[in-house]
Amino acid sequence: MNILNDDRTMLAKSVRALLSKRSGSPDVRAATTTPDRFDRDLWTTLCEQIGVGGLLIDDEHGGAAGSLIDAAVVAEELGRMLTPSPMLGTACLAATLLAATTDDDARARLLPGIATGATVVSACLADECGRWSGARLGVQARLEHEWTLTGTAHYVLDAGAADTFVVLATNDGDPGLFEVGAHTPGVAVSDGGTLDPTRALYRVTFDDANARPIAAADPVRAVDHALSCATVLLAAEQVGAAARCLELTVDYTTSRTQFGRPIGSLQALAHRMADLHVLVESARAAAYVAAQSMTEHGASNPDVSVAKVWCSDAFGAVAADCVQLHGGIAITWEHDMHLFFKRAHASSLLFGSPGTHVAALAEDAGFSSELPPS
Numbered sequence: 001m002n003i004l005n006d007d008r009t010m011l012a013k014s015v016r017a018l019l020s021k022r023s024g025s026p027d028v029r030a031a032t033t034t035p036d037r038f039d040r041d042l043w044t045t046l047c048e049q050i051g052v053g054g055l056l057i058d059d060e061h062g063g064a065a066g067s068l069i070d071a072a073v074v075a076e077e078l079g080r081m082l083t084p085s086p087m088l089g090t091a092c093l094a095a096t097l098l099a100a101t102t103d104d105d106a107r108a109r110l111l112p113g114i115a116t117g118a119t120v121v122s123a124c125l126a127d128e129c130g131r132w133s134g135a136r137l138g139v140q141a142r143l144e145h146e147w148t149l150t151g152t153a154h155y156v157l158d159a160g161a162a163d164t165f166v167v168l169a170t171n172d173g174d175p176g177l178f179e180v181g182a183h184t185p186g187v188a189v190s191d192g193g194t195l196d197p198t199r200a201l202y203r204v205t206f207d208d209a210n211a212r213p214i215a216a217a218d219p220v221r222a223v224d225h226a227l228s229c230a231t232v233l234l235a236a237e238q239v240g241a242a243a244r245c246l247e248l249t250v251d252y253t254t255s256r257t258q259f260g261r262p263i264g265s266l267q268a269l270a271h272r273m274a275d276l277h278v279l280v281e282s283a284r285a286a287a288y289v290a291a292q293s294m295t296e297h298g299a300s301n302p303d304v305s306v307a308k309v310w311c312s313d314a315f316g317a318v319a320a321d322c323v324q325l326h327g328g329i330a331i332t333w334e335h336d337m338h339l340f341f342k343r344a345h346a347s348s349l350l351f352g353s354p355g356t357h358v359a360a361l362a363e364d365a366g367f368s369s370e371l372p373p374s
Helices: 006-022 025-031 040-050 068-081 087-099 104-116 219-255 267-297 302-331 337-349 354-364
Strands: 121-124 139-143 147-157 164-171 174-181 187-191 201-210 212-214
Touching: 006 040, 006 068, 040 104, 068 087, 068 219, 068 267, 087 104, 087 121, 087 147, 087 164, 087 219, 104 121, 121 147, 121 201, 147 164, 147 174, 174 201, 174 219, 219 267, 219 302, 219 337, 267 302, 302 337, 302 354
Parallel strands: 121 164, 139 164
Antiparallel strands: 139 147, 147 201, 164 174, 174 212, 187 201
16 A cells, blocks of 8 residues: 555645745744744645645535545645644644544534634643643533633643633543633633744643533543544654755755865765664654554554654654754754754653653553663
């Protein structure tokens, strides 16, 4: 089976062509300073002209009914340019979470807006320590005359531009999903102060905020499914960013001369970049195998954790080496390499660190889940 068929190749080319015109380095830096922390006009164009917002939404709710592989193709292109967008947080995490519920009304109200790019929905799932799956829920739900939420959710994607929050909260120890309007009294959003300026994460605090329950047969299972989908897209995004790092480095080393010759022609540097190319391609294989596994089986599987670990480590290694190969220019504010370096470190911790996923793989294989001291 050819995972990247002609249709997906055309999808990648369409997204890349648009991003090359409207998401260059100056555009990315400008977008990070806006209140939304992304270019809303660009996101609307991506949704309306290419349909990226609805790739993981069924046609009944205005989506394209695409697969996770299709979404991974888009995520890889967004990662290449470090384009800030609601693709990961809204079009994947929130959309797949809503799709996994049994609440027809909530899906009918929220999914069409996500598909068109008109609505930004943020999922509040992580705890203060950065745990996503198995998080110690910091938001409590209470029912008196109506449902209210109190507590704080951490590391929330897209919260600064959100219209609606989908919150995992606990009521007398039982987890449940709730919908809260972003402008509901008692809801406060604050900047999470992240390392990566191209991906904003927020804290969302609820103080007796009115909420609407979302029906779900198994809220925790729905959350785990959504997290697995988002983890695959994050891996694809890391692949795109790592590939772009290497492209920039090859361009630099073939134009930068020393001792009368391009430094890229030096054997030591050429071999080093060849090794980075192997890392990028192996990471791409891991990401798309995970996307295919999720598409075929529709449930979390070890391939997802393998992709998270390998793509995080590969991107980190590529970014670090590319900084060295660029020399001092790479650590200046004007050069983009430091943005890739920051994205590499920040993205490795999103949706669980590599160590967390290694422990999960070990436990699934019947080994001790405790990692040896590093």
